[in-house]
Structures are given as C-alpha cells and as structure tokens.
Amino acid sequence: MSNRGGGGRDLPGRRSGGSPPPVVKKLVLAYSGGLDTSVAIRWLKDKGWDVIAFTVDLGEKKDLDAIQARALKVGASAAYVADGRIPFLELFVWPSLQAGAVYEKEYPLATALGRPLIAAMMVEVARREGASAIAHGCTGKGNDQVRFDVTTAALAPELEVVAPVREWGMNRDDEIEYANKHGIEVPATTRSPYSTDENLWGRSIEAGVLEDPWAEPPAEVYAWTRDPRQCPDEPAYVEVGFNEGLPVSLDGKAIGALDLVTALNKIGGESGVGRIDHIENRLIGIKSREIYEAPAAVLLLQAHQALEDITLPKEVARFKDLVAQQWAQMVYDGLWFSPLRDALYAFVVETQRHVTGDVRLKLFKGSSHVVGRKSPMQLYQLSLATYGKGDVFDQSAAAGFIKLWGMGVRTSAQVQGRLHGRDLGNLLGEVKRLGK
Numbered sequence: 001m002s003n004r005g006g007g008g009r010d011l012p013g014r015r016s017g018g019s020p021p022p023v024v025k026k027l028v029l030a031y032s033g034g035l036d037t038s039v040a041i042r043w044l045k046d047k048g049w050d051v052i053a054f055t056v057d058l059g060e061k062k063d064l065d066a067i068q069a070r071a072l073k074v075g076a077s078a079a080y081v082a083d084g085r086i087p088f089l090e091l092f093v094w095p096s097l098q099a100g101a102v103y104e105k106e107y108p109l110a111t112a113l114g115r116p117l118i119a120a121m122m123v124e125v126a127r128r129e130g131a132s133a134i135a136h137g138c139t140g141k142g143n144d145q146v147r148f149d150v151t152t153a154a155l156a157p158e159l160e161v162v163a164p165v166r167e168w169g170m171n172r173d174d175e176i177e178y179a180n181k182h183g184i185e186v187p188a189t190t191r192s193p194y195s196t197d198e199n200l201w202g203r204s205i206e207a208g209v210l211e212d213p214w215a216e217p218p219a220e221v222y223a224w225t226r227d228p229r230q231c232p233d234e235p236a237y238v239e240v241g242f243n244e245g246l247p248v249s250l251d252g253k254a255i256g257a258l259d260l261v262t263a264l265n266k267i268g269g270e271s272g273v274g275r276i277d278h279i280e281n282r283l284i285g286i287k288s289r290e291i292y293e294a295p296a297a298v299l300l301l302q303a304h305q306a307l308e309d310i311t312l313p314k315e316v317a318r319f320k321d322l323v324a325q326q327w328a329q330m331v332y333d334g335l336w337f338s339p340l341r342d343a344l345y346a347f348v349v350e351t352q353r354h355v356t357g358d359v360r361l362k363l364f365k366g367s368s369h370v371v372g373r374k375s376p377m378q379l380y381q382l383s384l385a386t387y388g389k390g391d392v393f394d395q396s397a398a399a400g401f402i403k404l405w406g407m408g409v410r411t412s413a414q415v416q417g418r419l420h421g422r423d424l425g426n427l428l429g430e431v432k433r434l435g436k
Contacts, residue, residue: 025048025049025050025132025133026049026050026052026129026130026132026133027044027049027051027126027131027132027135027160027162028053028054028122028125028126028129028134028135029041029044029051029053029054029076029136029137030054030055030119030122030134030136030137030148031053031054031055031067031076031079032055032067033062033066033067033070033071034186035172035175035179035186036137036175037137038070038071038074038184038186039164039170039175039178039179039184039186040135040137040164040165041053041071041074041075041076042074042075042178042184043164043168044135045075049133049162050077051075051077051135052076052077052078052079052080052125052129052131053071053072053078053080054079054080054082054118054122054125055071055079055080055081055082056081056083056117056118056121057081057082057083057084057085058088058114058117058118058199058200059085059088059198059199059200060198065081067081068080070185073185074184074185078129080125082121084118084121085200086257086258087117088113088114088117088199088200088201089200089257089258089261090257091117092113092114092116092117093200093201093257093261094246094247094257095345095348096113096327096331097245097246097247097300097301097304098246098348098349098351098352099323099324099327099328099344099345100301100304100305100308100321100324101324101327101331102301103280103329104278104280104281104328106276106278106280106292107276107278107290107292107332108201108202108276108292108294108297108298109328109331109332110197110198110200110201110202110203110204110292110294110297111144111199111202111204112147112331112332112334113199113201113331113336114199115144115147115148115151115334116151116334116336116337119134119147119151119152119155120151120155120337122134123152123155123159126159131159132159132160133159133160133161133162134148134152134160134161134162135161135162135163135164136148136161136163137163137164137165138163138165139166140163140165140166141284141286142282142284143284143332143333145163145166146283146284146333146334147334147336148163148334149161149163149334150334150335150337151336151337154337192208193207193208193209194206194207194208194210194221195207200258200261200262200296201294201296201297202274202293202294202297203223203224203292203293203294204290204291204292205217205221205290205291205292206288206289206290206291210290210291211289213279213289217277217291221291222291222293223293224265224269224274224293224295225268225269225274225275225293225295226269226270226271227272228272228366228367229365231270231271231272231364231365231366232270235271235362235364236267236270236271236362236363236364237361237362237363238250238251238264238267238299238360238361239251239252239358239359239360239361239372240264240299240300240303240358240359241357241358242303242304242307242355242356242357242358242359243356244353244354244355244356245304245307245308245348245351245352246352247260247300247303247304249358250263260296261296261300262296263296264295264299265295265296266295267295267299268295268298268299268363268368269293269295271366271368272365272366273295273298273299273363273366273367273368274292274293274295274297274298274299275291275292275293275366276290276291276292276293276294276298277289277291278290278291278292283332283334298368299361299363299368302370303361303370304355304359306359306370306373307355307356307357307359307373307375308320308351309373310357310373310374310375310378311354311355311356311357311375311377311379312351312354312355312379313379316351320347320351323344323347323348326344327344327348330344354377355375356375356376357373357374357375357377357378358372358373358374358375359372360373
C-alpha cells in the first residue's frame with residue numbers, strides 16, 4: 001500500500017524506515033592550529049558536532065592563512081580568521097591602562113585581556129552561523145577556561161560551552177597517537193618543554209624547569225627581550241604623550257595604538273625591559289610560576305602612573321589604587337563583561353579627564369625609570385613646592401594647622417596617658433654627651 005500523496009517515496013526530512021535524520025549540532029571552536037585544537041575538531045565531529053573554526057590575530061605573528069586551511073583539512077566545515085589587534089588595544093588594553101590594572105603588582109594581564117575579546121567574537125560568529133555552542137581548548141587547571149565560559153554566559157547565556165580537553169582525558173602523547181590514527185596533520189615543530197602564549201600586550205612562559213620556583217629562568221625562555229648584559233652601554237630615552245589617560249604620541253609624533261605598542265615592544269626589548277618573574281595565585285586556588293615579557297606594557301603603565309602622580313588629587317589617586325586592584329582581579333577572574341567592571345570604568349573615565357601630558361622614560365640594561373613628566377593640568381606648582389626664590393607658601397599657617405591636626409593625639413595622651421606612658425627608657429641606648 002502506497003503512502004497517500006507520496007507515491008511510495010520517503011517523506012521529506014525522513015530516512016527510509018521512518019526514522020528522522022540525526023540532528024547535527026553546530027559549534028564555534030577557538031582554533032589555534034596546534035595539536036590540541038586540531039585533535040578537538042575530529043573529536044567534536046565524532047560527538048556529532050558540525051565544527052566551525054575561529055582564529056583571531058592579536059599579534060601572535062602566526063601564518064593565519066595556513067591555520068585557516070589546516071582547519072578545513074582537519075574537518076571543520078568553515079574557518080574564520082579575524083584581525084582583532086585594534087579592538088584588543090582600544091577596547092580592552094587601553095581601558096585597563098587607564099585603570100592602572102596590574103594583577104598582584106606584577107602581571108599586566110596580557111592573556112587575561114585577550115580572552116574576553118576572543119570569546120565575544122566567537123559569540124558573534126555563533127549567531128551568524130546559527131550555532132548552539134562555542135568550544136575552546138583550555139584545560140581544567142587554568143584560568144582561561146573561566147574567561148571563555150563566563151564571557152559566553154554574560155553575552156549569550158543560551159549558548160552551550162564545550163571544553164574537549166576537560167573531558168577527553170588524553171595527555172599529549174595520547175593526542176599525538178589520536179592524530180596519527182585519524183590522519184590529522186599538525187605542524188611538525190620541535191617539542192618545547194615550555195607552554196607559551198602571546199599577544200601585543202605581552203608574552204607568557206610556563207612549565208619545564210620554570211616549575212621550580214628556585215630555578216633561575218634560562219636564557220632560552222626569552223624571545224622579546226635582550227639579556228641586560230648584552231644591551232647597549234648607553235641609555236635610551238622615549239617620550240610618551242597622553243590625552244585623557246590614553247597614549248597618543250611617541251617622541252612628540254602622533255601615533256596609532258598598534259604602531260605605538262609595536263614600537264615600544266621593540267625599543268623596550270632591545271634595552272632588556274619588561275621581564276617579569278611572578279608566583280601568582282590562579283583563580284582555581286593553586287599557585288603557579290609564570291615568566292612574562294611585556295616591554296610596552298611595563299613602559300606605558302609606568303608612564304601613565306607618573307602622569308597621574310602629577311595630575312590627580314591625593315584622595316582620588318589613593319581611592320583609584322583600590323579600583324585598579326579590583327579591576328585587575330576581575331579581569332584575571334574572567335569578569336570583564338560584568339556590571340561592576342562597567343561601573344568601575346565610569347569612575348576611571350572621570351579620573352582621566354586631566355591626565356594629559358608627556359612623560360620621559362630612561363631605559364638602561366633591563367630597567368626603566370621615569371625621568372621627566374609635565375602636564376598643562378598638573379597639580380605640582382613650583383611656587384608652592386620650591387624652597388628657593390619665588391616661594392609663596394605661607395609658612396606661618398603651619399603652626400595652627402599642626403595644632404588642630406594633632407589635637408586628638410594630644411587629648412588622648414593627656415586624658416588616658418596611653419601613649420606617653422609607654423616605657424621608653426631603653427630607646428636611646430648608649431649615647432655620647434658632651435657639655436661644659
């Protein structure tokens with residue numbers, strides 16, 4: 001008996017026997033072109049995913065065309081390549097520079113600032129492609145997994161996040177075996193004992209001998225900075241100009257964000273500036289030893305701080321230190337896209353209204369120092385600070401001010417005797433006294 005209206009044919013969208021075709025789910029994978037994410041493409045396909053590879057250039061100097069072609073060859077149904085360098089600097093790095101954000105007084109947050117941008121771009125690709133998930137190659141031990149997952153939750157809570165490395169239980173040797181078994185070609189490179197990541201704002205190195213916090217980092221871990229012993233015997237000077245907290249000129253000439261950071265990475269690296277050896281507290285609760293190279297970041301953060309020193313009122317500057325610490329913690333913890341970070345930026349922007357001027361830096365054999373700063377809106381006034389000719393400070397006002405300032409301490413000592421009653425008999429020790 002034939003199906004009515006069907007002439008004995010299968011109905012559209014159904015396979016012979018009446019069962020529906022398998023539902024192919026689509027996801028966007030953050031694809032680096034290396035072993036982990038190349039294996040991930042095939043692994044995800046075996047799990048029923050249609051994989052779209054996404055690669056973004058944040059200044060890593062990779063062959064993006066080759067990476068894009070490799071993604072398709074490995075099995076991705078489509079491969080995107082995006083230039084994220086300008087958005088990275090202008091939308092993520094510059095606000096953090098204005099905030100003065102440095103994680104645990106050491107780390108300029110290079111990788112931490114790049115991840116929310118990548119994740120945000122992936123969300124847009126997922127919407128364009130009609131994907132229901134994004135995927136990344138992060139391990140369950142690091143910070144990046146949190147940055148990808150939480151950014152996705154903030155921007156597109158309806159999207160699923162898939163993390164193959166957290167699930168498949170393979171080590172590197174297992175991955176190589178998996179790649180060989182499935183004919184996955186990955187770049188033939190000399191295996192390094194180090195794990196590295198880089199973008200325009202910095203380069204990170206970990207693992208290998210660096211896991212011993214007592215071991216001095218070997219010379220081979222550095223790629224951007226010279227050994228200070230091999231740096232020029234004469235110092236180098238650079239002048240950075242700022243407008244409302246944003247760097248806009250180098251040595252008196254206007255310059256764009258990309259050219260500025262590229263130039264300072266080169267200048268700083270040649271003078272050995274930007275090496276950081278840090279024991280940091282990861283979000284998941286372990287300590288790790290990280291080596292960073294960040295010449296441009298170190299120089300710009302140093303210059304920006306010097307300009308704030310001369311333009312911000314004392315109370316604003318001290319409270320901004322707290323904001324900078326909170327900002328750095330939130331970025332590190334993957335909370336770039338959060339209500340508090342947005343609110344903090346409103347405060348930061350207000351503080352930067354008068355942070356305009358120039359800073360001169362001296363670079364010499366691995367160190368950098370601010371040796372000059374000036375601003376048309378500086379609060380430093382020579383007529384108040386000088387002890388020489390032109391001093392307009394009314395010194396007679398000091399006595400009354402000090403009397404009021406110390407009134408609480410004086411009253412406590414007179415009434416309660418807590419401070420002057422301390423035993424100070426041994427404070428002087430042996431002294432030599434001369435007299436007539």
